[in-house]
Amino acid sequence: MNYKKLDKLTVLEYILDVNSVMSYFGEDELQADEIGDGNLNFVYKISSLKDTQKALILKQAVPYLRCVGEEFALSRERMNYEIRALQKFYSIFPSFIPKVYHSSESMSLVVMEYLDSHVIMRKGLLDKVEYKKFSEQISTFMAATLFYTSSLHLSSSEKRALIDRFNSNVELCKLSEDLVFSFAFMEHETNINMEDDENAKRLFLDMELKERILELKYKFMTQNDALLHGDLHTGSIMINEKEACVIDPEFAFVGPFGFDLGVLLANFVSSYVYHSVVSRDDEYREWILLSIKEFLAKFQAKFLDFWSESKNSALLVDGYMDKAALEAYKKKFIRDVFRDSVGFAGCEAARRVYGVAGVEEIRGISDKLLRAEAEALVLKIAREFLMNYKTIQNCDEILEILRDAR
Numbered sequence: 429m430n431y432k433k434l435d436k437l438t439v440l441e442y443i444l445d446v447n448s449v450m451s452y453f454g455e456d457e458l459q460a461d462e463i464g465d466g467n468l469n470f471v472y473k474i475s476s477l478k479d480t481q482k483a484l485i486l487k488q489a490v491p492y493l494r495c496v497g498e499e500f501a502l503s504r505e506r507m508n509y510e511i512r513a514l515q516k517f518y519s520i521f522p523s524f525i526p527k528v529y530h531s532s533e534s535m536s537l538v539v540m541e542y543l544d545s546h547v548i549m550r551k552g553l554l555d556k557v558e559y560k561k562f563s564e565q566i567s568t569f570m571a572a573t574l575f576y577t578s579s580l581h582l583s584s585s586e587k588r589a590l591i592d593r594f595n596s597n598v599e600l601c602k603l604s605e606d607l608v609f610s611f612a613f614m615e616h617e618t619n620i621n622m623e624d625d626e627n628a629k630r631l632f633l634d635m636e637l638k639e640r641i642l643e644l645k646y647k648f649m650t651q652n653d654a655l656l657h658g659d660l661h662t663g664s665i666m667i668n669e670k671e672a673c674v675i676d677p678e679f680a681f682v683g684p685f686g687f688d689l690g691v692l693l694a695n696f697v698s699s700y701v702y703h704s705v706v707s708r709d710d711e712y713r714e715w716i717l718l719s720i721k722e723f724l725a726k727f728q729a730k731f732l733d734f735w736s737e738s739k740n741s742a743l744l745v746d747g748y749m750d751k752a753a754l755e756a757y758k759k760k761f762i763r764d765v766f767r768d769s770v771g772f773a774g775c776e777a778a779r780r781v782y783g784v785a786g787v788e789e790i791r792g793i794s795d796k797l798l799r800a801e802a803e804a805l806v807l808k809i810a811r812e813f814l815m816n817y818k819t820i821q822n823c824d825e826i827l828e829i830l831r832d833a834r
Contacts, residue, residue: 429534431504433490436460439472446530449474449484449539456482468493468506468678473542483542484529489678490536493603502599506678507536509597513680514538516655517569520576524569524674526666543673546666550788553662553699556712557669563722565672566665566692571730574685577655579742580735587742591652591682600679601649604658608775609645612783613638619782621791627804628782640814644771651684660688661695661776661787685765689727690772695787696720697777697809697830702789704834705802717830721823724769728762767817770826774813777806809833 434442439460443449456476464471470490475483489507493500511531518525526541552559579587595601611618614632622628631637657664658679666673700716703709735758739746749757780787781803790806793799812829820826 429532431535434470434472434486434488434537436462436472439474439486439488442535443474443486443530443539446539448529452484452529453482460486468502474539475542481544483544484539485526485542486537486539488535488537502603504536505533506597506600507538508533509594509600509680510676510678511538512593513655513657513677514540516577517573517657517674517677521569521572524565524672526673526675543666546668546671546673548663549665549667549672550662550695550699552667553716554702554789556703556707556709558712558715559667559669559672559719561670562667562672563719563726567723567726567730569672569674570660570688570692571727571734574654574656574688575731575734575738577682578653578685580744581738581741584742587652590655594655594681595652597658597679597681600658601681601683604679605645605649607783607785608779609641609648612779612781613641618784620784620786621803622782625782627800627807631778631782631807634811637811637814640771640817641775644768644775644814647684647768648687648772652682653685654682656681656683656688658683658688660691662692662699663695663787684768684772686768686770687772689724689765689769690774691776693720693724693769693773693826694776694780694810697773698780698787698789698806700830701802701805701809702793704805705798706793717827720830721827724766724823724826728766731765732758732762763821767820770813770820771817774810774817777813778810781806805833 432438440458443458453476456478458474459477460472460474462470463473464487468489470488472486473483474486475481489504491501491504492498493502511528511533514525514528518528526543528538528540530539531537549559575581577590582590607618657674657677658681659676660674664674664676666675696716696719700713703713703716780790790799790802793802809829812833816829
């Protein structure tokens with residue numbers, strides 16, 4: 429089928445010809461509502477008129493960046509990589525990925541499970557909901573998907589096939605290179621809220637900081653460690669008090685272990701800053717700090733557990749090292765991943781201040797003085813992360829940076 433952009437009417441016409449979708453709805457009369465609030469794509473809720481909770485989600489990519497408009501061209505082929513990533517992640521840990529009912533690379537769309545009992549995690553954090561199972565859930569998902577798509581588990585041929593399948597996602601990788609590591613740290617037309625801003629001037633002139641960012645950008649461009657979600661922030665997680673589900677992996681590619689970890693850490697930092705400046709809720713801030721510590725520590729432990737079960741891989745052949753030397757190597761390896769994640773978190777947190785894709789916790793603050801306070805606090809934390817990521821030892825040091833920044 430040739431590509432065409434769907435709307436609320438034509439999306440219903442399209443799914444009438446999709447047997448897997450129509451078998452879900454049966455004979456029910458249907459309606460469609462556009463519910464997307466993201467930066468890239470259009471999202472429709474297709475539901476039964478007699479039971480609106482009987483629903484599926486249809487997500488379609490358009491050939492431009494939605495949050496900017498048609499003048500910012502962007503290939504719709506990004507949906508191909510989202511479909512492939514959903515399928516790959518589902519094969520590793522299906523309980524954390526929505527079920528896919530239909531996909532079409534020619535139409536750049538996917539139809540998937542409607543998570544009616546979940547909310548976008550970013551909204552929940554703004555509302556001060558404590559998701560007490562989240563650290564356990566997300567650490568399991570990330571440790572499993574990163575380990576089992578890496579050369580620590582795969583054979584050399586399997587890993588190269590994975591790279592071939594995902595690393596032609598060049599346009600969205602380039603978008604990340606520009607928006608996460610470059611444009612937000614310089615005078616650029618895509619930046620906002622920076623006129624006569626002294627913090628922006630200092631940021632753009634901070635060459636020591638920019639050197640650190642370039643180091644991490646180079647890792648992002650050259651390290652093919654594992655299959656990444658590529659944009660794993662709190663807006664890409666649907667959650668309730670029992671379950672968490674990862675969505676929107678259109679930025680998926682094979683990249684550095686620490687990147688997804690860093691993006692998620694940075695978004696928890698944004699939430700921490702919001703509740704430091706706006707709600708000023710000490711108890712909730714402490715829950716955020718505990719969640720950061722737990723998710724990073726549990727990730728490292730689970731990753732090493734998965735590794736202990738793997739005997740032969742592209743990297744290691746059983747019997748190559750004695751047990752003591754191998755355990756020391758693994759500990760150093762996971763420490764370096766942790767350190768990189770802190771550096772990537774610094775890039776991600778800082779780029780959300782002036783870059784084109786802001787976060788609601790900061791950019792959504794209506795009071796200009798409070799927003800300026802929040803922006804300054806984010807930039808202070810981000811700089812500490814970036815200047816110290818190479819030597820940071822453990823999760824407690826991250827919490828120290830956050831507490832000391834207030």
